[in-house]
Amino acid sequence: MMLEADTGMRPASDVPALELRGVGKCFRLYRDINRSLKEKIINWRKRGYELFWALRGVDLTVYQGETLSVIGPNGSGKSTMLRMMTGIMKPNEGSITTHGTIAALLDLGAGFHPDLTGRENIYLNASILGIRRRQLEPIFQEIIDFSELGPFIDNQVKNYSAGMYVRLGFSVAININPDILLVDEVLAVGDESFQAKCLDRITRLQSSGKTIVLVTHNADMAASISHRVLWLEKGRVRMLGDPQKVVEEYHKAMSTQPEGSEFGNREIVIDRVQILDGEGRPTEAFRTGEPLVLRVHYQAMRPVKDPVFSIRFYDRLGLMVYGTNTSLGDVVIPELRGSGTVEFAIPNLSMLDGRYYVTVAAHTRDCQLNYHLLEKKYYFDVTSPVRAAGYLAMDCRVRVVPES
């Protein structure tokens, strides 16, 4: 049992918050930007552009209290869709209906003026987002605290570091209280502790019944924090529904693409990676405490001196849960020739429930050069009989001792 299912997510209602009906957005791609009047007159007959449909025929209803993640490769129309939801752009086809106030985190600190202080910019930025002074006063201190800027809040923004700038922008946007929150990739900013704080804030918004639409490249994160996932491809809806299923399909589709996430000079090629259970049968489903064997099939294109093979497990949020390599296991390979296998045998898995992605690599001892790296191309699922939160299954005996 994952605890976040118990604490964070609240079932969505069936009252629509955002309705998209047959929405399409068309851009004009100018061959040569002729924005001057003269050229416009000279070329008035010639159409100097081609039509490009960034989004077409999108039907979507986002329900109140729902968190919807939008995933898809670059140029699939994710951001265009978000911008139309906010009203920055208007669709060329179809209609968008919104119920309730909307706030969008598209660009943090857009509209900050470098000569004004952080405090002055909070007022300005909040009013750009449609927040009245009266609504801002009660949360003002919270914004300052969240930004961790401390005394720097009264300094001019031009003296801020990039991180401070972004933190302030995020603090303003996340602390205002819209009915519908649109988030575009902004969670990728800030250091890890700030990101964790932001995720935590989003979870809190979820549990208070806000509608959230999240655009992200990180499909695994999308799966873990949303009710439904929308997969856009080339401006059309490819799949919409259960996070696990959509993300799984998405990963499959993405990994069949040649450039996926493989790197390296391929002097050693990792042909295949097998995930096996205790009896040597390939499987993807494990229980906590069971053995797991990772068999890496390699082929050395030429003799390679002193290579190191390593494996790493990641959770859905992209956090590394475990990693080891041949050198840490005191296995030295003086020279690698031909083909063969490297086996990593784990006698008992000690992770809790979840899907774990596997990265396998062959590289030099100093990690400066990758021969071949397969990033998160494989995964396995763990189910745990232990009820606990976090990553690890540990023995823990609980005792209450009342003082008598």
Next chain:
Amino acid sequence: MREYLRRLIFYRELLYNLTLKEVKVKYKNSFIGFLWSMVNPVMMLAVYYVAFGIIFKLRALGMTRYEFYLLSGILPWNFFSLSLLQSVSAVVNNADLVKKVYFPREVLPLSYLGAAAFHFLLQEMVLVVFLLVFRVTLSPWILALPLLLLLQLVFTAGLSFYLSALNVFFRDIQHFTEIALLAWFWLTPVIYPISFIWDNFPAWATGIFMLNPMAHLMLLWQRITYNSPVNGPQAAYFSVEGFAYVIAFSVLLLVTGYYLFCRLEGRFAEFI
């Protein structure tokens, strides 16, 4: 239209904050800050006094206290041209904001207008003080100042809406505006009295000349701040028809300009 207005009213604090930002930023990091708005007309007065009162001796043409005549026209003209020049590129210069955040875009040109109006009011106050100090007789007309300011704001806002919206699609507009303002300045009785036109040109030419709404506005400004009979007959011009004409023209310009702006603003984000 009502929908647009309701939205603008909802975002009124944004307009206020952006205007405040413009006001603050203008003299940020300068030692005497706001005082610059006031020092400006003082310096202008001194320069004009030396140039026209001492060097050119315009007194001979029946213009006494010419420097005050000039100041009473040139302050509102500068306010007009400055706010127009800034608001023409208001949308384009805030491309980042327009592309990333939803808010009624009309607050952008309006905020420049508001900030310019603030500085103009400071300058007018200085002018009134000078009129008192130098014993140029003030008439009760001075009380019409807020009304006239409002009228000029309506006119300038209407024009700004047209220009700033079209400037997104044709950047030529902002360059053209600079040149046009120069010609406009000389076609408006700011530095010369209106009698120069009336006395030297046929009726049809003056008729065309008086189609310029800024000419009427300038006459009104001169009327309320430089209105003593000792200043010669040129100062006392006022016509009801002219006044009605400017009001009608300005209101029409504002309504149509606002409508055009709102119709086009949905496409700003992709063109900018």
